[in-house]
Amino acid sequence: xxxxxxxxxxxxxxxxxxxxxxxxxxxxxxxxxxxxxxxxxxxxxxxxxxxxxxxxxxxxxxxxxxxxxxxxxxxxxxxxxxxxxxxxxxxxxxxxxxxxxxxxxxxxxxxxxxxxxxxxxxxxxxxxxxxxxxxxxxxxxxxxxxxxxxxxxxxxxxxxxxxxxxxxxxxxxxxxxxxxxxxxxxxxxxxxxxxxxxxxxxxxxxxxxxxxxxxxxxxxxxxxxxxxxxxxxxxxxxxxxxxxxxxxxxxxxxxxxxxxxxxxxxxxxxxxxxxxxxxxxxxxxxxxxxxxxxxxxxxxxxxxxxxxxxxxxxxxxxxxxxxxxxxxxxxxxxxxxxxxxxxxxxxxxxxxxxxxxxxxxxxxxxxxxxxxxxxxxxxxxxxxxxxxxxxxxxxxxxxxxxxxxxxxxxxxxxxxxxxxxxxxxxxxxxxxxxxxxxxx
Amino acid sequence: xxxxxxxxxxxxxxxxxxxxxxxxxxxxxxxxxxxxxxxxxxxxxxxxxxxxxxxxxxxxxxxxxxxxxxxxxxxxxxxxxxxxxxxxxxxxxxxxxxxxxxxxxxxxxxxxxxxxxxxxxxxxxxxxxxxxxxxxxxxxxxxxxxxxxxxxxxxxxxxxxxxxxxxxxxxxxxxxxxxxxxxxxxxxxxxxxxxxxxxxxxxxxxxxxxxxxxxxxxxxxxxxxxxxxxxxxxxxxxxxxxxxxxxxxxxxxxxxxxxxxxxxxxxxxxxxxxxxxxxxxxxxxxxxxxxxxxxxxxxxxxxxxxxxxxxxxxxxxxxxxxxxxxxxxxxxxxxxxxxxxxxxxxxxxxxxxxxxxxxxxxxxxxxxxxxxxxx
Numbered sequence: 001x002x003x004x005x006x007x008x009x010x011x012x013x014x015x016x017x018x019x020x021x022x023x024x025x026x027x028x029x030x031x032x033x034x035x036x037x038x039x040x041x042x043x044x045x046x047x048x049x050x051x052x053x054x055x056x057x058x059x060x061x062x063x064x065x066x067x068x069x070x071x072x073x074x075x076x077x078x079x080x081x082x083x084x085x086x087x088x089x090x091x092x093x094x095x096x097x098x099x100x101x102x103x104x105x106x107x108x109x110x111x112x113x114x115x116x117x118x119x120x121x122x123x124x125x126x127x128x129x130x131x132x133x134x135x136x137x138x139x140x141x142x143x144x145x146x147x148x149x150x151x152x153x154x155x156x157x158x159x160x161x162x163x164x165x166x167x168x169x170x171x172x173x174x175x176x177x178x179x180x181x182x183x184x185x186x187x188x189x190x191x192x193x194x195x196x197x198x199x200x201x202x203x204x205x206x207x208x209x210x211x212x213x214x215x216x217x218x219x220x221x222x223x224x225x226x227x228x229x230x231x232x233x234x235x236x237x238x239x240x241x242x243x244x245x246x247x248x249x250x251x252x253x254x255x256x257x258x259x260x261x262x263x264x265x266x267x268x269x270x271x272x273x274x275x276x277x278x279x280x281x282x283x284x285x286x287x288x289x290x291x292x293x294x295x296x297x298x299x300x301x302x303x304x305x306x307x308x309x310x311x312x313x314x315x316x317x318x319x320x321x322x323x324x325x326x327x328x329x330x331x332x333x334x335x336x337x338x339x340x341x342x343x344x345x346x347x348x349x350x351x352x353x354x355x356x357x358x359x360x361x362x363x364x365x366x367x368x369x370x371x372x373x374x375x376x377x378x379x380x381x382x383x384x385x386x387x388x389x390x391x392x393x394x395x396x397x398x399x400x401x402x403x404x405x406x407x408x409x410x411x412x413x414x415x416x417x418x419x420x421x422x423x424x425x426x427x428x429x430x431x432x433x434x435x436x437x438x439x440x
Numbered sequence: 441x442x443x444x445x446x447x448x449x450x451x452x453x454x455x456x457x458x459x460x461x462x463x464x465x466x467x468x469x470x471x472x473x474x475x476x477x478x479x480x481x482x483x484x485x486x487x488x489x490x491x492x493x494x495x496x497x498x499x500x501x502x503x504x505x506x507x508x509x510x511x512x513x514x515x516x517x518x519x520x521x522x523x524x525x526x527x528x529x530x531x532x533x534x535x536x537x538x539x540x541x542x543x544x545x546x547x548x549x550x551x552x553x554x555x556x557x558x559x560x561x562x563x564x565x566x567x568x569x570x571x572x573x574x575x576x577x578x579x580x581x582x583x584x585x586x587x588x589x590x591x592x593x594x595x596x597x598x599x600x601x602x603x604x605x606x607x608x609x610x611x612x613x614x615x616x617x618x619x620x621x622x623x624x625x626x627x628x629x630x631x632x633x634x635x636x637x638x639x640x641x642x643x644x645x646x647x648x649x650x651x652x653x654x655x656x657x658x659x660x661x662x663x664x665x666x667x668x669x670x671x672x673x674x675x676x677x678x679x680x681x682x683x684x685x686x687x688x689x690x691x692x693x694x695x696x697x698x699x700x701x702x703x704x705x706x707x708x709x710x711x712x713x714x715x716x717x718x719x720x721x722x723x724x725x726x727x728x729x730x731x732x733x734x735x736x737x738x739x740x741x742x743x744x745x746x747x748x749x750x751x752x753x754x755x756x757x758x759x760x761x762x763x764x765x766x767x768x769x770x771x772x773x774x775x776x777x778x779x780x781x782x783x784x785x786x787x788x789x790x791x792x793x794x795x796x797x798x799x800x801x802x803x804x805x806x807x808x809x810x811x812x813x814x815x
Contacts, residue, residue, distance in 0.1 A: 205738070205739050205740070206465070206510070206739055206740055208740075250459075250512070254457075254512055255512040256511075256512055256513060256514040257509070257510070257511070257512060257514070292457055292459040293457070318459065318460035318464065319459040319460055319461045319464070319512075320461070320464065321460070321461045321462075321463075321464035321465030321506075321510050322464070322465055322510075322740050324735060324736045324740060325735050333464045333465065334460060334464045335460035335463045335464045335469075335475075335477060336460075337458055337459070337460045337463075337477060340475060340478060342463065342464065342469050342470055342475075343464070344470070
């Protein structure tokens with residue numbers, strides 16, 4: 001049977017970007033579908049990457065630009081896969097394109113509409129630490145660099161008021177007549193790279209996240225550290241520079257009380273990175289890290305851990321049991337299990353190293369692609385050791401954190417492997433009809 | 441322990457990762473030599489356990505269970521400790537006060553050494569149905585030992601009767617037939633006596649065809665619900681039952697209590713049974729009350745040190761009593777009343793108020809006393 005030479009990549013984080021570029025560079029068409037208004041995923045929210053400390057944007061943005069200009073990549077953002085039918089070599093994919101209320105071909109990415117818009121909304125790119133406007137470009141280097149209207153807040157969409165943005169747009173790009181619509185594409189293989197959600201720290205009420213403003217997640221700290229937007233890289237909590245900073249490992253990982261038995265693999269090292277930056281930006285701060293087991297397994301990671309220790313970060317072997325407030329200070333209760341001392345550490349900033357969990361709608365996605373979950377709720381691979389890229393559905397591959405928590409190098413490696421798998425099918429150009437074929 | 445399952449096997453202690461969430465969450469760990477994390481390690485690695493058993497601080501544990509709630513591996517450190525106590529109890533190697541309490545319970549059905557025929561005395565002037573006199577009722581009000589004999593707690597029992605009567609609840613009590621529930625007995629290590637009390641009580645409940653039990657104490661409630669393993673009856677703490685009465689409009693208030701009130705979550709009601717909302721709902725329903733929660737409340741609530749048999753133990757720990765910490769926290773909150781829903785919390789907190797001489801500043805009341813006052 002003929003094999004359709006086009007490929008669908010679902011998810012525009014670093015995994016999806018890498019897979020799409022690898023396939024497109026061979027001269028074969030890729031449809032890259034991203035749910036958010038811009039590609040970039042979680043990686044674009046990161047300030048730096050461990051253990052080399054290179055700036056995340058600096059290494060990711062060139063790849064994002066390549067995606068947007070690539071002749072063989074059709075980028076479909078703010079869209080979701082609704083339905084898949086067919087079988088290996090001949091999949092039909094129904095994609096829901098949500099209304100942006102901005103014509104992607106007309107918008108030039110200038111900030112005029114945003115400047116005029118009167119409605120402030122939480123800025124998701126900044127983990128809601130700052131605000132943006134109701135018509136906005138997700139972040140300065142968004143791909144595509146096109147504005148979008150948030151229908152949950154827009155005065156016109158909610159109650160037919162305003163429309164101040166419409167006349168100020170010189171290119172007449174704003175179009176409130178847009179509605180959600182569907183497009184259909186046909187592909188031979190599919191790569192799923194839908195990523196992860198950060199663990200919701202509210203599920204560990206003993207840490208007071210959501211109650212105490214100075215208990216934050218590591219992703220929030222990542223945004224605080226990131227200079228261009230947010231807070232200019234100044235670490236301030238309630239207008240004060242914290243002098244006693246506590247990091248807590250394994251929040252939502254290795255923890256049966258929240259149903260996550262697995263290790264999230266990245267938290268030990270990103271916390272080491274965070275501890276390093278706090279020490280660098282606030283040299284007189286006391287920085288304490290509470291860990292259960294230190295896992296520094298990647299290339300250069302153990303050396304980086306040693307460097308951070310020598311910089312004067314206190315590593316306590318022992319997990320934090322609870323946090324409470326005493327006056328205006330937080331009290332962090334833990335045991336240093338190496339010395340057997342019970343600790344009540346006063347802190348003015350606590351950072352929770354939240355783990356990686358399956359996407360909220362992972363089960364629904366699995367149903368669409370006829371894939372099973374593994375015991376932790378991530379996408380199940382065909383073989384945990386010998387084929388961590390294929391799934392039990394022929395022609396459907398997985399890459400990145402949707403298969404399980406992993407760091408950026410592992411994600412990129414898996415994405416390139418998924419691309420190679422798809423390309424090997426493309427290169428053969430046909431599929432043999434088997435006695436049993438999986439239809440979706 | 442030849443032929444028997446070791447503690448390590450029974451409680452899967454090889455699965456412990458020694459993270460210290462148990463010891464760090466332990467309310468007494470800052471004042472006592474007891475380190476539950478270290479104890480688990482010692483039990484796991486040592487061949488000879490006797491020296492461990494000699495540690496007097498084993499009797500400091502209040503069995504609040506926070507160690508088990510926090511354990512990321514799902515282990516039950518507080519149950520290990522109870523098991524060690526039961527090994528000691530079997531050898532007769534228990535503190536004298538514990539031995540006395542256990543003996544009294546065996547003899548009289550209560551750990552206070554009070555005689556059985558006086559158990560019902562607090563209620564002789566009240567018109568209450570009495571199952572032991574052949575009366576029948578829809579609900580058994582299980583009074584409990586302390587609320588039957590302790591003069592201060594008898595006020596709580598009376599308030600409960602007043603409330604039930606007002607709401608026209610069809611209830612009765614067991615009178616002098618009522619027995620210790622065994623919750624504290626089990627936690628002092630007397631597994632055998634607990635089994636006996638459980639069997640006796642279940643027989644009693646069956647004889648009187650009891651299907652629905654409401655308790656004064658969160659401790660009785662806990663053991664009936666979780667340890668009796670008999671589904672012929674449903675056990676509820678009174679806060680759950682009274683909250684429902686209010687919700688269904690069967691109980692309404694006619695008086696105001698113009699006070700700032702906070703609430704001490706009893707460990708056996710909150711942490712061990714997840715009952716956090718009902719007590720707060722009741723307090724918020726009483727007209728005039730301004731409710732403020734403790735900073736450390738619900739899952740993070742600070743134990744009063746009354747559980748695990750601690751009412752009968754001279755603990756080895758030192759430093760400020762947690763009850764006193766609680767009273768000072770409540771006063772800092774601006775509270776005029778600390779309400780609670782557990783006899784032991786009530787006694788311990790009242791003791792603390794007296795010890796630090798703040799009786800003019802703050803009162804300790806059971807929620808049901810406030811309810812009875814406002815109806």
